[in-house]
Amino acid sequence: MLIKIGTRKSKLALWQANYLKGEIENLGLKAELVLIDSLGDIDKTSELGKLNQTGIFTKALDNALLDKEIHLAIHSLKDYPTVPPDGITITSTGQREDPRDVLVNNDVERDITASVFNIGTGSIRRKAQWKYKYKNTIFHNLRGNVPTRLEKLWDSDWDGIIMAHAGLNRLSMLNDQCTTLDWMIPAPSQGVLGISYRTDDPFIAKLTAQLQVEEVELCSQVERKFLNLLEGGCSAPIGALAKIKGDQIVFKGSLHDPNGYEAFFVEKTVDKGECLSQVSDWVNEILVAGGDKIMLKIKAQ
Template identity: 45%
Template sequence: MAKTIRIGTRDSELALWQANMVQKKLTNLGYDTKLVPVKSTGDLVLDTPLYELGITGIFTKTLDVAMLNGEVDIAVHSMKDVPTALPKGIVEATVLERANVQDILVHKGLGFLEADGVIATGSLRRKAQWLHKYPKHDVVDLRGNVNTRMQKLTDNHWNGAIFAAAGLERINLKPENYITLDWMIPAPAQGAMLVVAKEEDMFCLEALANLNHEASEICVHIEREFLRELEGGCTAPIGALAQIVENTIQFKGALFSLDGKHKIEISEEVSIDDAASFGKRCAQKVLNNGGRELMKEIKLNLK
């Protein structure tokens, strides 16, 4: 029997844009849908850095609870916000075609790059990579949805702030005064959207299977496998990017110390036929190259 698919989403402009995109795709396939916006803990608590909240999945937990309580049928997420281990009973239903993977710097002029500067970001990954390249700069915490963060940049005397290009592009918020940080390794699954559903909900799982983009799914799963093997959760300074070039998967990953001084990087490629456990194998090489000790140090400093 057909049913109305209730789509759970955060209530920020970007999250609603993503949920609306999924809704349109399902509607075009003939499904009845309804958006159910909720506010997450990550949106409500803006005065504490994410890593200090001590919760993995801070932006997804509220939607997980709503789904398990039967209030929504599916949930749409920015995949980079989703913990590598999903709650029991919830499964990945579809990965949509990936958008721009890169980070960008929205700035007020670039003269500061070779002098003193203050950059804003709420991401340990971005902070560590920025300090690795610009060790004399200060990095301040920046929280909130993309609209809030853009306004905070305007209101403060910072030189710039780092954003995911995809988020700003999706809601037409990318300004002219930006540069692409092509040297910065993105977060695992950055630019990808994930839709989850309950494991036993075959109606929704079959509906969402129609939206899956296989190449994007392969790449983000390699990146998240790399993250999971390093035991980074959503907080450690870990970057990962897998890309398919013809029949080859090219992978680049890195683990940084919190202050950006230490970097353990890996660059590997493999045939697409040998993609199974590729992310795990890359992570093991990082762990065996000093990463195990670095992860212990990071966890100790984040307690």
């Protein structure tokens, strides 16, 4: 049997797809890549926030799955909606990359404490978290795949752009111009790879189970449940990061006002076995503290 892996065509997507192909071949199976264009790849100009769809990068792959053109599809899990379409299951695969964001500096010599920042990013989460910390920031919209974004930075007079460590590292593009942003709370499941497949395909279900790392799956589930319960179908500046420490899970979650005026945080350390059932309490803590007003404002826009 030849396993068909659906993937987007960007360099990062192809790296991820080739990684998965290698993992499947290590199990003694044969695999090939099927390259598929997504709406997000075709419309490269609209601001991501305005396209207002988690899923613009994944819909074409979902359709190919449901049409049985492919057996499974590979994603950056953070780009995949928390609720898959009917008939599709999403799961993490493999180890997690460093989940953090980095600032890629245009000029390493520049004084990072300077009074005004010009930052390129299309992410509402990165904008809100950065603005909360550095009030005097001018943002510049930034879209496109990882190499394109870096070229836009080199061609600009911006101070820097914010990118996921994971994407840069996978493409061997980390260098001394990159500063890791330890204070920034990453997107839920940033740095984790995801596989989507037809729920009624037991062969692929068994295969993906073999490629799953239990701790990565648990952390992803906790972070994505936090996202799902908090945003309830719209798209908000939400961060979440879970880490395993022995028998416990250490969780940090955040909701920011999109303008960076206000933010709400939770930090929890709980037993691994209890974490998933506690996520709704953490979400409620944020809502009751004032996060509910932020969510109402976002939903009204």
